[in-house]
Amino acid sequence: xxxxxxxxxxxxxxxxxxxxxxxxxxxxxxxxxxxxxxxxxxxxxxxxxxxxxxxxxxxxxxxxxxxxxxxxxxxxxxxxxxxxxxxxxxxxxxxxxxxxxxxxxxxxxxxxxxxxxxxxxxxxxxxxxxxxxxxxxxxxxxxxxxxxxxxxxxxxxxxxxxxxxxxxxxxxxxxxxxxxxxxxxxxxxxxxxxxxxxxxxxxxxxxxxxxxxxxxxxxxxx
Numbered sequence: 113x114x115x116x117x118x119x120x121x122x123x124x125x126x127x128x129x130x131x132x133x134x135x136x137x138x139x140x141x142x143x144x145x146x147x148x149x150x151x152x153x154x155x156x157x158x159x160x161x162x163x164x165x166x167x168x169x170x171x172x173x174x175x176x177x178x179x180x181x182x183x184x185x186x187x188x189x190x191x192x193x194x195x196x197x198x199x200x201x202x203x204x205x206x207x208x209x210x211x212x213x214x215x216x217x218x219x220x221x222x223x224x225x226x227x228x229x230x231x232x233x234x235x236x237x238x239x240x241x242x243x244x245x246x247x248x249x250x251x252x253x254x255x256x257x258x259x260x261x262x263x264x265x266x267x268x269x270x271x272x273x274x275x276x277x278x279x280x281x282x283x284x285x286x287x288x289x290x291x292x293x294x295x296x297x298x299x300x301x302x303x304x305x306x307x308x309x310x311x312x313x314x315x316x317x318x319x320x321x322x323x324x325x326x327x328x329x330x331x332x333x334x
Contacts (some may be wrong), residue, residue, distance in 0.1 A: 175258030
């Protein structure tokens with residue numbers, strides 16, 4: 113064991129079986145209502161809600177506790193406009209040239225296309241960056257480990273935290289996304305991971321009538 117590492121008593125809430133089941137079922141029901149939204153209202157949200165959701169994301173486990181994520185929260189209408197223009201340029205390339213016929217066929221039922229007005233309409237864009245390297249207190253360059261897994265877990269917590277607070281989200285991943293480094297002034301050692309659109313659904317917003325796979329199709333107990 114590293115002698116320089118400090119350890120603290122675990123702060124953990126022990127629950128009886130009945131309370132565990134109650135909480136698990138209540139959270140399942142709440143998260144079961146989560147849907148990806150593409151029609152957002154322009155209504156603002158308290159920034160504290162976004163800040164607390166990001167703090168929750170920052171509690172995610174990470175390889176060697178390197179916490180290889182950075183969240184850029186975009187409120188500026190001008191910057192959102194720049195992101196939309198650049199993202200739609202990549203999306204047009206995707207729909208017209210890059211995507212296979214099979215991929216386009218899979219997307220067809222969802223009604224998506226290269227036009228992404230939500231990038232300007234929603235009050236917040238949370239751009240998530242994956243950090244390949246960190247720095248020590250002395251400025252030494254340190255390699256981060258299990259970055260994709262760590263940032264993926266943090267992103268999942270962020271989506272869950274926002275939904276729990278009554279905020280709708282949309283995950284958007286135009287490819288490539290290097291334009292986000294330039295627009296947001298992030299170093300080239302950071303990889304854009306996702307744009308998470310956050311806000312309230314527009315009145316009358318609709319979502320595709322899709323179904324989730326049942327437990328027996330997504331899990332085995334052995």
